[in-house]
Amino acid sequence: SNEKIDPLEILRYWFSDAGVCWSFAAKRFQPPQSHRNKPGTKVFQVGLTSRTGEMLQKCLSPFFEPNSYDHVLKNCNSFTDCALAFLLSKRLPLKYSSAQENVSLLSCPGWQVRKVNEAALKFNLEAVVMKVD
DSSP states (O other): OOOOOOTTOOEEEEEETTEEEEEEOSSTTOOOGGGTTSTTOOOOOOOOOSOOHHHHHHHHTTTSOTTOOBTTTBSHHHHHHHHHHHHHSOOOOHHHHGGGGOGGGGGSTTSOOOOOOGGGTTOOHHHHHHHHO
């Protein structure tokens, strides 16, 4: 499709406890509200796609339902990894998602015990990536 995207209508998609969400972005490479004060946050273009935001939301919403967010097991990095697979057949670099591999860190002495969201326990990132790519 040769359809032009209006640069004034940049949509931003994310995953939270409300499920898959979207909003208009004020500026193209501005960090999302949730990351504006976090040091080291980077926003950059990773490619172009012929798929739409509506297609992304329709495809990923069944896997990222409301009340299924978990800070370690199923989070914004999981969503970004799946979105990249769907939109560009690419994966999120491990340096951004390695915390999910280190769940054992949560049991370190002195750390507060974290309650796991039961709704996130059956989430299988690799299976979702393979299904949406």
